[in-house]
Amino acid sequence: MTVNTVKISAEMAEAALRTAWPQARVIAEPEPLTGGQWATMARLQVRGTPPGVPGEQVLRITPKAAMGAKEVAVQDQMAAAGVATPAIRLTGPAGEPLGRAWTVMDFVTGAPLLAGLDGLGMVRRLPHLALRLPAQLAETMAAVHRVDPQPVVASVRRACPSVAFTIDDLLPHLTAAATASHRPALIDAATAVAASRPDQSGSVVCHGDLHPLNLIDSAGGLVVLDWTGAVLAPPAYDLAATWLLLRHPALPVPATLRPAIAAAARGVARAFIRRYRAACPGADLGSFGWYAGLHALRILADLAVWQRAGDPRAGQYPGRLLAPAATSLLARATGIPIRSG
Structure with a gap:
């Protein structure tokens, strides 16, 4: 496996582990793990771990040390509070032996809720x-x-x-991304979103990207992965992100299947909101539409910047399949007509 052309070998992984575990031995080549759009991950088979530490671990290498540190801080605190999430065992800074900042955490046996799903499977x-x-x-x-x-x-x-960890921290980044797109309507929409920011009282720690592929169905129950997108925000921020992915699943499907999938997606998305209201009846969801527009802005700004730069991420980004829905949501939130593409 590679991180920007740097091959991650068993020897390199072992060298990282031995910074804290002198007896550690990686007994097989790291097995690449898919699913992450940002970090590079590999499953390790390790002998010589400290007492109580399982021999199956995940090595996660992050391209941005500060973002990796945020993820570790949130994940550690969530685990301490009783949320089911992998225990973090080691962290290391950028530099030798792996080149970038890294984390080692327990491997969770199980599968994502919608593993291997395609249009027909859905x-x-x-x-x-x-x-x-x-x-x-x-x-x-x-x-x-x-x-x-x-x-x-x-x-x-x-x-x-x-590191950005509140809505007020995030808004300048989104405005800058929209400006870099050189699309006037997108820039105007970003300005309108920032100007209409709702009150932030009642903020909670939001996962930011809680979709079925970030939930592992393990023998002990559901386990939450990937805290990279965590922020402090009102609950509507989290609900809008998950609702958007449920209501408009990023699945390439034949035209004949689209009506059935669209109908199912509407029902699942509605039921999700209803279930959350039952679980947290006091949560203020009054600004749900604004947060849906915020997530739509992020999707469209990222995609536009990558397209303008000829960045290959534009063709790989799952959000490209959400662009039509994001365009509609952003226009609804701001009153500014937005064209996709």
């Missing part, structure tokens, strides 16, 4: 999705939102004080 699993998925996502999200945010915020600020 149609076949419609009854299962309608019955279980909304509750699984809503109850997991509610458990995350119940965690006291203060220790999490304090840990993040100690580990990486310059």
Whole structure:
């Protein structure tokens, strides 16, 4: 496997582990793990771990040390608060032996809720999705939102004080991305979004990207992965992100299947919101539409910047399949007509 052409070998992984575990031995070549759009991950088979540390670990290498530090800070605090998430065992800075900042955490045996799903598979699993998925996502999200945010915020600020961790931190980045797109309507929409920011009271720690592929169905229950997108925000921020992915699943499907999938997606998305309201009846979701527009802006700005630069990420980004829906949501949130593409 590679990180920007740097091959990650068993010897390199072993050298990283031995910075803290002198007896560690990686007994097979690292097995690449897919699913992450940002970090590079590999499954390690390790002998000589400390007592109580499983021999199966995940090595996660992050391209941006500060973002990796934020993820570690949030994940550690969530695990301490009782949220089911992999235990982090080691961290290391950029430099030798891996080149970039890295983390080692327990490997979770199981599969994502929608592993291997395609358009036809979704149609076949419609009854299962309608019955279980909304509750699984809503109850997991509610458990995350119940965690006291203060220790999490304090840990993040100690580990990486310059990293964006609130809506006010994020808005300048989104405005800058829209400006870099050189698309006037997108720039105007970003300005309108920033100018209409809702009140941030009642903020909780939001996962930011809680979709079925970030939930592992393990023998012990559901386990939450990937805290890279975590922010401090009102619950509607998290709900809007998950709702968008449920309501408009980023699946390339034949035209004949689209009506059935669209109908199922509407039902699953509605049920998810209903289940969350039941789990957190006091949550203020009044600004849901604004947060949906915020997520739409992020999708469209990233895609536009990559397209303008000829960046290959534009063709690989799952959000490209959400562009039509994002265009409509952003126009609805701002009143500014947006053209996709």
